Amino acid sequence: MPMRTVLATTILAFSALLGACSAPTAKAMPFLGSIGLDGSLSIADATSTAVSSSQFDELGIDDNEASLGGIVRFGLGGAELSVAGMSVDYAGSGTTRGEFEFGGQTIGTDVDVDTKVDLQMARGLFTWDLIPVAGVDLGIGIGATVIDLQFDLRDQGGASSITTDQVIPIPLIGARASWTWGPVDLRADLGGLVVDYDGDEATVIDGELSAAVEFLGVGDLVVGYRLTSIDAVYEDESSKVDADFDLEGYYFGLQFGF
Secondary structure, eight states: OOHHHHHHHHHHHHHHHHTOOSOOEEEEEEEEEEEEEEEEEEEEETTOSOOOOEETTTTTOOSOEEEEEEEEEEEETTEEEEEEEEEEEEEEEEEOSSOEEETTEEEOTTOEEEEEEEEEEEEEEEEEEOOOBTTBEEEEEEEEEEEEEEEEEEETTSSOEEEEEEEEEEEEEEEEEEEEETTEEEEEEEEEEEEEETTEEEEEEEEEEEEEEEETTTEEEEEEEEEEEEEEEEEETTEEEEEEEEEEEEEEEEEEEO
16 A cells, blocks of 8 residues: 555544544553464575575474563544554574575574574554444554564584574554453454565564453453464565564463553
8 A cells, every 4th residue: 555545544544533522542451472483584695596494493493482562552432543562582403404695604504503583573553443243343444563573593513693683664454353252352453464665575464362351350351362474575785584484372461441
């Protein structure tokens, strides 16, 4: 979607909010998750035609790790602005199944390496209500995800090391749905888009399912499951990085309303 169209749509949406009569609401939820990483990685000279990749479990990344994050939601009338963030780090030791080349450093095939993957994500999504369907609250909207990816590979038997760091902003088209089932409030959020900008490509699907129940009168206890699928191809210095991975797992949080 062109940036001017996104901006115009957002301005119109906020203008509609200003005329709404409903009182604004706000909810904040810190959460702790257990998130696993699956997929593949290749880093090679941008001119290479034959590039092989290594799976993350082959590089030693095969366990779930603790993730800290938070979600804040602002509601006004029939619209909602949600802002979410998450950080998760992985480390392990494994063996390459393809050659890695970056910044004049090369780590060959079948080399034992120490691997680190650091990832931070932030997502903003503005949605407005559709006509309620059979008691289900549906909304669609627009937003953006910013992903900060850092990969670090170090040859255990030599001096070679490769570190690449890239910040990838991706616009989103999103949707949300919520409904109440007895004492449980159920919710689903989904956003995604395919972008191609200045030689970089990225496909992102980011979604979550959650259930909330009142907890001791102080807030809502929330249990959820989230899945983020990212396929990013970008250039860093003179090398091309192809990262194809899924982040998925459960999280627990306590939601407070204001």
